Amino acid sequence: MVIKERVLEHPGSFYVFRIHEAKTNQLCNGNGFAPLKTYLSSVFEQCPDKYFHEGPRSSCLKFRMNHDLIEVRGHEVSTLAKYGLLENQQRYKDNHSRVQMFMLEHDSNTVAMEVPLWLHEQELEGYHELFGSALPLSGHIDVLRVDDGNVWIWDYKPHAQKEKYAATQVYFYSLMLSKRTGIPLEHFRCGYFDDVHAYLFQPKEGLLQKEKKTSLMDFNETSNIHTLS
Numbered sequence: 023m024v025i026k027e028r029v030l031e032h033p034g035s036f037y038v039f040r041i042h043e044a045k046t047n048q049l050c051n052g053n054g055f056a057p058l059k060t061y062l063s064s065v066f067e068q069c070p071d072k073y074f075h076e077g078p079r080s081s082c083l084k085f086r087m088n089h090d091l092i093e094v095r096g097h098e099v100s101t102l103a104k105y106g107l108l109e110n111q112q113r114y115k116d117n118h119s120r121v122q123m124f125m126l127e128h129d130s131n132t133v134a135m136e137v138p139l140w141l142h143e144q145e146l147e148g149y150h151e152l153f154g155s156a157l158p159l160s161g162h163i164d165v166l167r168v169d170d171g172n173v174w175i176w177d178y179k180p181h182a183q184k185e186k187y188a189a190t191q192v193y194f195y196s197l198m199l200s201k202r203t204g205i206p207l208e209h210f211r212c213g214y215f216d217d218v219h220a221y222l223f224q225p226k227e228g229l230l231q232k233e234k235k236t237s238l239m240d241f242n243e244t245s246n247i248h249t250l251s
Contacts, residue, residue, distance in 0.1 A: 025126065028066050030138060030162075032074040037162050038119075039065060041134040042126055049133055049168035057203040058173060062134055070158075073140045077157025080139075080194045089189045089223040097220035099165075099176055102129050104217040118164065121178050125165055131174075137163040139198035146197070163195050172211045175199065182216040189214070189223060196225040 024044055030037040041062050050059035094100075106124030107117060114120045125132040141159040143149040150156055167174040175195045179185050189212070196210040213222040 026066070028069075030069065030071065030074075030136070032071065032138070032160075032162070033079075037136045037138070039069075039134070039136045039138060039162075040123075040126060042132070045130065046133045049131065053171065054209070055168060055173065055205065057205055058168075058199075061199075061203045062137065065138060069138050070140065073158040074138070074160045078153040078155050078159045080159060080161030080191050080198070083190050083194065084187055085190060086187060087190050087193060089193070091189060092222045094220045094222065095218060097215065097222075099125075099167075099213070099215045100217050100220050103178065103215060107217060117180055118178055122165055125167075129167070131167040131169040132165055133168055134166040135164060137166050137199070139163065139195060139202060141194070141198045141201055145201050159194065159198065161191070161195055161198065163199070172209055173199070173205065174211045174213065176212075177214040178216070179214045180216055182214055182219045182221060185214060185221075189221065193223075193225050197227075 025040050025042050027038055027040040030039055046059050046062060050056055102125050103121045105128075106121040110120035110124055114123065122135040126135050139161050141149075143156045143158070146152070149159075153159060163175050164178045165176040167176060175192055177188055177192050177195070179188055182188070192212040192214055196207060196212050199205075200207045200210060207225055207227050210225055211222065212225050213220055215221070
């Protein structure tokens with residue numbers, strides 16, 4: 023098992039970006055996802071750290087978007103989280119690391135964790151209106167998986183059922199990674215989860231364009247949630 027890592031000194035914490043090279047090579051081969059592999063590799067040499075010290079952060083966005091969320095109890099990522107919390111209890115001090123490392127080491131579809139991302143003003147129409155800033159939006163993906171022909175962006179939330187803005191946060195992660203890799207947004211899927219619940223949705227650029235008609239900073243509609251048993 024070859025896991026490559028780089029410690030990123032970004033505001034709020036030390037983020038340990040890690041990729042599983044063997045799984046990345048396997049899962050990003052011959053399916054149009056080679057640019058994802060290229061991007062992940064480039065971060066070790068070319069991460070613009072200054073972007074993370076100024077400007078808006080995806081994890082701090084406090085507005086809702088009208089996603090069609092699917093709620094799943096017992097999803098495989100929740101099962102992985104449950105095992106990670108148990109197996110890595112003594113190994114790591116925080117639950118995020120316990121879950122992330124278990125998935126990276128033991129899940130055949132997880133390729134990376136704490137993936138740094140950014141988005142420039144010119145890459146999104148109405149950027150300043152949305153974020154009140156011309157500085158780059160930035161963030162870190164908790165868990166990155168390649169599964170069933172899609173790139174999955176997952177955010178671990180210890181109390182996922184109580185989250186109000188997690189879908190917005192993960193949506194912008196998908197948009198940022200799409201811009202950084204050139205992979206169309208239609209090939210991404212998003213979700214957030216704990217050891218019981220997972221919430222999934224497909225990100226759509228049209229949704230963002232539609233909701234710009236209303237100031238997203240004032241957008242308070244709840245997401246539609248459909249439960250799968």
